[in-house]
Amino acid sequence: MSARPTVVVTGAGVLSPLGDSPEALHAALAEGRSGLKPIELFPVDGLGDGLKAGEIRPFEPRDYLGERNLRPIDRTSRLLLSAAQRALDESGWTPELRAGREIGLVLGTTFCSVKTISEFDRRNLQLGPSYASPFDFANSVINAAAGQAAIWHGLRGLNSTISAGEASGLLAISYAAQQIRSGRASALLAGGAEEICYESFLGHQRAGRLGASAPVPFDARRDGFALAEGAGLLVLEEGGEARARGAQVLAEVLGHGSAFDPDGTPEGAARALARAVRIALEDAGTGPEEIDALSAAANGSVTGDRAEAAAIAEVFGGRAGELPVTAVKSMLGEALGASGGFQAVALLGTLNTGILPGILGLERTEEGFPLTGASAATRQVAVRRALLTALGTDGHACAVVLGAAAGGS
Amino acid sequence: MDIRIAVTGLGWVTPIGAGREEVWEGLLAGRSGFAPVESFDTRLFNSHLGAEVRGFHPEPFTRRQDPATLGRASLLAIAAARMALEDAGIEPGEDPSWKPERAGVAMGTTSGEPLEVEKLDDLLLAGESEKVGAEFISNYPCHQIATHVAREFGFAGVNVMIPAACAAGNYALGHALDTLRSGRADLMLAGGADAFSRITYTGFSRLGAIAPERCQPFDRNRKGMIPGEGAAVLVLEPLERARARGARIYAELAGYGLSCDAHHMTAAHPEGDGAARAMERALADAGARPEEVSYISAHGTGTPTNDRLEVLAVRRVFGEALPRIPMSSIKSMIGHTMGAASAIEAAVCALAVAGDLVPPTMNLEEPEEADLDFVPNTPRELPVRIAMNNAYAFGGNNASVIFRKVEN
Numbered sequence: 122m123s124a125r126p127t128v129v130v131t132g133a134g135v136l137s138p139l140g141d142s143p144e145a146l147h148a149a150l151a152e153g154r155s156g157l158k159p160i161e162l163f164p165v166d167g168l169g170d171g172l173k174a175g176e177i178r179p180f181e182p183r184d185y186l187g188e189r190n191l192r193p194i195d196r197t198s199r200l201l202l203s204a205a206q207r208a209l210d211e212s213g214w215t216p217e218l219r220a221g222r223e224i225g226l227v228l229g230t231t232f233c234s235v236k237t238i239s240e241f242d243r244r245n246l247q248l249g250p251s252y253a254s255p256f257d258f259a260n261s262v263i264n265a266a267a268g269q270a271a272i273w274h275g276l277r278g279l280n281s282t283i284s285a286g287e288a289s290g291l292l293a294i295s296y297a298a299q300q301i302r303s304g305r306a307s308a309l310l311a312g313g314a315e316e317i318c319y320e321s322f323l324g325h326q327r328a329g330r331l332g333a334s335a336p337v338p339f340d341a342r343r344d345g346f347a348l349a350e351g352a353g354l355l356v357l358e359e360g361g362e363a364r365a366r367g368a369q370v371l372a373e374v375l376g377h378g379s380a381f382d383p384d385g386t387p388e389g390a391a392r393a394l395a396r397a398v399r400i401a402l403e404d405a406g407t408g409p410e411e412i413d414a415l416s417a418a419a420n421g422s423v424t425g426d427r428a429e430a431a432a433i434a435e436v437f438g439g440r441a442g443e444l445p446v447t448a449v450k451s452m453l454g455e456a457l458g459a460s461g462g463f464q465a466v467a468l469l470g471t472l473n474t475g476i477l478p479g480i481l482g483l484e485r486t487e488e489g490f491p492l493t494g495a496s497a498a499t500r501q502v503a504v505r506r507a508l509l510t511a512l513g514t515d516g517h518a519c520a521v522v523l524g525a526a527a528g529g530s
Numbered sequence: 531m532d533i534r535i536a537v538t539g540l541g542w543v544t545p546i547g548a549g550r551e552e553v554w555e556g557l558l559a560g561r562s563g564f565a566p567v568e569s570f571d572t573r574l575f576n577s578h579l580g581a582e583v584r585g586f587h588p589e590p591f592t593r594r595q596d597p598a599t600l601g602r603a604s605l606l607a608i609a610a611a612r613m614a615l616e617d618a619g620i621e622p623g624e625d626p627s628w629k630p631e632r633a634g635v636a637m638g639t640t641s642g643e644p645l646e647v648e649k650l651d652d653l654l655l656a657g658e659s660e661k662v663g664a665e666f667i668s669n670y671p672c673h674q675i676a677t678h679v680a681r682e683f684g685f686a687g688v689n690v691m692i693p694a695a696c697a698a699g700n701y702a703l704g705h706a707l708d709t710l711r712s713g714r715a716d717l718m719l720a721g722g723a724d725a726f727s728r729i730t731y732t733g734f735s736r737l738g739a740i741a742p743e744r745c746q747p748f749d750r751n752r753k754g755m756i757p758g759e760g761a762a763v764l765v766l767e768p769l770e771r772a773r774a775r776g777a778r779i780y781a782e783l784a785g786y787g788l789s790c791d792a793h794h795m796t797a798a799h800p801e802g803d804g805a806a807r808a809m810e811r812a813l814a815d816a817g818a819r820p821e822e823v824s825y826i827s828a829h830g831t832g833t834p835t836n837d838r839l840e841v842l843a844v845r846r847v848f849g850e851a852l853p854r855i856p857m858s859s860i861k862s863m864i865g866h867t868m869g870a871a872s873a874i875e876a877a878v879c880a881l882a883v884a885g886d887l888v889p890p891t892m893n894l895e896e897p898e899e900a901d902l903d904f905v906p907n908t909p910r911e912l913p914v915r916i917a918m919n920n921a922y923a924f925g926g927n928n929a930s931v932i933f934r935k936v937e938n
Contacts (some may be wrong), residue, residue: 167660225790226790231673238641239650239651241729241733242647242651243651243655245729246652246655247655249574250574250575250732251736253732253733253736254736255737258732258733258736259795259796260795261641261729261733262640262693262695262924262925263639263642263672263695264694264698265924265925268790268795268925269795271790271792271926272792272793272926274792275792276790277789277790277792279788279790280789280792280925280927281788281927282692282693284642284693285676285689285690286671292690296690299708303708305788320647323650323662323666324650324662324666324667324670327664379688380631380687380689381685381688382686383681383686384681392686396686400714513673515673515677516681517673517677517689517690
């Protein structure tokens with residue numbers, strides 16, 4: 122019987138509010154810089170004062186994509202295409218390699234582009250159907266960004282879009298790992314993409330999900346999250362094939378798990394995430410005692426962060442307090458479908474350097490808060506295996522175990 | 531050892547009715563679901579026909595959620611899911627042998643809840659953005675369809691939306707298959723849902739894709755597709771478990787295959803490349819040879835290019851065997867129900883395998899390919915051992931799914 126296929130990370134690409142390379146992102150997080158800026162992507166009249174979001178600014182797609190015609194491609198797709206270009210370059214998936222071998226894409230996203238959809242509809246209503254562009258309609262489907270990336274980069278392998286709210290990105294990585302393990306694919310870009318737009322911002326504000334000031338995950342003062350945008354992708358390959366082509370191996374996806382809270386309660390969310398973590402640990406053939414760090418989903422949500430801490434405490438028991446914890450959304454904001462990709466790309470830097478970013482702004486936690494290893498301070502941690510978690514507002518929970526490359530740091 | 535997966539229940543809401551028996555009888559009788567669009571004004575369009583679901587009442591199906599708080603696609607999906615569970619003889623919450631955390635949901639869609647963004651647009655154009663409330667975010671994002679289905683039945687396992695446009699139902703079935711095969715669930719609801727919307731209608735109208743009078747897949751004079759809406763959900767569980775509980779087994783969900791054209795957002799690959807790769811992968815996954823396939827449920831939208839390129843692709847895969855394999859498109863009757871389409875067609879495949887009976891392609895007067903068997907205008911009895919369900923989507927997303935007869 123042949124060994125189970127392994128899933129290794131051979132590259133990454135990222136367009137984030139804190140830089141456009143995995144190294145720049147990790148360095149900025151380690152320095153405790155915030156990627157949140159005053160909103161310029163749309164007029165904020167009537168929405169409030171001093172609003173900030175994790176905008177990618179400046180963003181010049183031509184820096185990544187050259188002179189080909191970008192006109193029919195919307196912002197979400199441009200962010201994705203740019204990150205994909207970086208990931209393909211870094212992992213050695215040249216156009217020649219892509220012509221001979223298939224590489225696919227699994228993309229997490231919440232909206233793809235609700236801006237494109239809404240504007241298409243409003244143009245139709247205001248000016249009549251003949252002013253609604255067929256190009257915009259092609260971009261209105263939620264798999265549009267994944268399809269555009271496939272066309273642009275020649276990604277002929279399987280192409281799946283995964284939507285599960287804030288858990289979309291980690292779920293996309295899980296889906297991709299499952300595809301590689303089952304032999305359905307040998308190389309996949311996996312992660313997420315999301316844009317900030319008026320429609321999304323307005324919706325999240327009216328739903329009461331945004332905080333009044335900078336988000337402070339796990340802090341007692343937290344009152345909501347800040348929206349962010351970008352794209353973050355890993356290049357995942359079957360281990361044997363990656364080594365056969367001489368690829369660098371940066372990390373390994375050791376396990377994944379997901380679950381859902383059908384009750385819509387904080388307790389239910391905690392139970393769902395605890396289950397997802399247990400499944401991921403079992404899948405990785407490991408246990409809490411072998412996890413050296415946690416990249417948490419915490420984004421400043423009052424109930425979500427508490428549920429996440431409770432879930433980790435339940436699974437890790439007495440070890441929960443020793444677990445070094447980071448929460449990158451304290452600096453990046455909540456990028457919805459892109460968040461899982463951001464967490465994963467940032468964690469590669471931790472696996473490589475041993476530097477775990479602190480949680481920006483964390484000063485005071487609630488009484489009895491179990492994750493006492495959550496700290497504002499960036500620190501040096503020897504990380505062989507790390508846990509990534511996602512917990513969506515609507516009850517989607519996902520966990521992924523990433524391991525350092527064999528023989529690595 | 532590989533776990534085999536059974537289809538033990540199905541439910542659907544379509545433009546020609548709801549529930550397994552009503553829809554199946556309608557499809558075999560060649561019933562048409564086309565009528566002038568009622569849900570919005572089409573005066574400014576060149577086309578006026580749609581395939582809307584009329585007279586749908588969600589109340590009997592939503593028991594844990596208030597239907598007034600949910601979007602239409604969610605409601606259609608919940609109705610299909612409840613019918614599917616009842617069809618499978620499963621009462622979640624009542625029967626302790628079904629653990630909620632081992633029961634999951636995988637759904638597909640093209641547009642999610644387009645009516646929710648339309649409400650937002652109406653408010654924005656009226657200058658009434660202050661009236662936008664929390665319901666936009668709790669309803670509009672496409673994953674809420676899977677959220678609402680799972681909440682309705684208390685399913686706490688895997689929960690995912692795969693919005694692969696018009697192939698999405700097949701993508702959801704494929705993911706459910708992998709989830710069950712890898713032992714991550716005991717029960718999966720998998721399917722697709724979409725709501726009729728002015729956005730979708732406008733888009734296809736602007737692409738010049740909507741037929742003026744009827745949908746005629748594979749006919750020389752075909753003039754286009756007709757947008758529709760609906761939902762279908764299949765109940766999937768390990769075959770051994772289904773046998774042990776004495777469930778009725780429609781078919782084995784035997785395999786699937788995915789690919790991407792990487793060619794064009796709205797047009798298929800000119801040589802049928804991606805579609806052929808998806809079919810070949812599905813056959814390999816199911817361990818089946820092309821000549822063993824007894825029935826092909828075509829994507830068959832009725833647009834001039836889709837049908838031509840689809841035939842090119844199946845010819846590549848099936849070669850000389852193709853003329854002996856009946857291939858029909860139910861879109862001739864219920865239109866293109868978008869993200870629900872391939873799920874509805876998957877249910878057709880399961881029933882075809884179970885009943886050795888395949889639905890026709892209606893409105894077929896002058897077949898473009900004289901040597902092929904499109905099952906014109908009347909249903910056909912024939913032994914159906916293996917059925918293949920093909921679906922193609924915007925973004926070049928292709929997916930084929932295979933169903934196989936389960937011998938007792």
